[in-house]
Amino acid sequence: MDVREFSSDELVALVPVPADDANKYTRGKLTALVGSARYPGAACLVARASQRMGAGYTEVVTAPEAMALVHAVSPSLVVRSWEGLQPLDLPVSRPGKPCALAVGSGFDAQDEEAVRLVQFVLKRAQAPVLVDGGGLAALSTKKGRRLLKRRFILGFPTVITPHGGEAARLAEPLGLATDDLARLALSLARAYGVTAAVKGPDTFISDGDQVVRMALGTPALAKAGTGDVLAGLVAALLAQGLAPLDAAVLGTSLHALAGRAAEARLTSVCVTAEDVVDFLPEAFKTLVSEGLPTA
Numbered sequence: 001m002d003v004r005e006f007s008s009d010e011l012v013a014l015v016p017v018p019a020d021d022a023n024k025y026t027r028g029k030l031t032a033l034v035g036s037a038r039y040p041g042a043a044c045l046v047a048r049a050s051q052r053m054g055a056g057y058t059e060v061v062t063a064p065e066a067m068a069l070v071h072a073v074s075p076s077l078v079v080r081s082w083e084g085l086q087p088l089d090l091p092v093s094r095p096g097k098p099c100a101l102a103v104g105s106g107f108d109a110q111d112e113e114a115v116r117l118v119q120f121v122l123k124r125a126q127a128p129v130l131v132d133g134g135g136l137a138a139l140s141t142k143k144g145r146r147l148l149k150r151r152f153i154l155g156f157p158t159v160i161t162p163h164g165g166e167a168a169r170l171a172e173p174l175g176l177a178t179d180d181l182a183r184l185a186l187s188l189a190r191a192y193g194v195t196a197a198v199k200g201p202d203t204f205i206s207d208g209d210q211v212v213r214m215a216l217g218t219p220a221l222a223k224a225g226t227g228d229v230l231a232g233l234v235a236a237l238l239a240q241g242l243a244p245l246d247a248a249v250l251g252t253s254l255h256a257l258a259g260r261a262a263e264a265r266l267t268s269v270c271v272t273a274e275d276v277v278d279f280l281p282e283a284f285k286t287l288v289s290e291g292l293p294t295a
Helices: 008-014 040-052 064-073 112-124 133-140 142-154 164-174 181-192 226-239 244-266 273-278 280-290
Strands: 029-033 057-062 078-081 099-103 129-131 158-160 195-198 203-206 211-214
Touching (some): 008 244, 040 273, 057 064, 064 078, 099 112, 112 129, 158 244, 211 244, 226 244
16 A cells, blocks of 8 residues: 655645636535534634635534524624525535535534434535534444445545544444554545545545545644634635545645644644634745745
């Protein structure tokens, strides 16, 4: 199994710089079914990260109890309740109007309603879908695996962003080995028909053919909420039309660079998930002007 890393030039070439005649729809729409009454902050972090990552239109569909907080965090967001959600409410990716969906961040993995929402998105979405957080638990069920297979056959990409523990839980019902994260990313991608980004000190991304190592992480990112930020970044890139593997590699790389930039200013002790979003512009500038750090 070959494992490669993206160069600075390769990453810069992937950055979705808006065209001179761009509008909010050509820049991509992200619909994020995220957050919950218990974890409303996840919706805020996914949404703010998506906006910073360049999505032209970010719509948050969340628990009624979370709506006011999400509105307060960013008035430019479109926010609505997931109560009464219908298939026609989900965006469809069309030429010139790319879109994507994110689901699962801030969900309770034991909540039947959360499982239903994930399955609804996997069944109905005619666009790339990113699954994160508590939503990942719905994938290892028989119905979850069947819906993923159907999406794969129909040509609709799915990206998953589990940390090591979540990846191990996805591997367990299929008997996949978990001792090597690079091989685990490859195995999950092939078994579930997805692009898998297995997060850790080094993150490994695989689409079932390639395996890419992203080795820019820092302990400063070991804070609650940083995974929600990453979900928003990668989903926003999917919404702007990037291929799943490219979106995952660029998103994880910029996430790490933003964490490093925040750490340099605030120390590894003090960085929060919100800081990672705020330092994303600095990460962009560093990547373009200086390239990737050598150590």
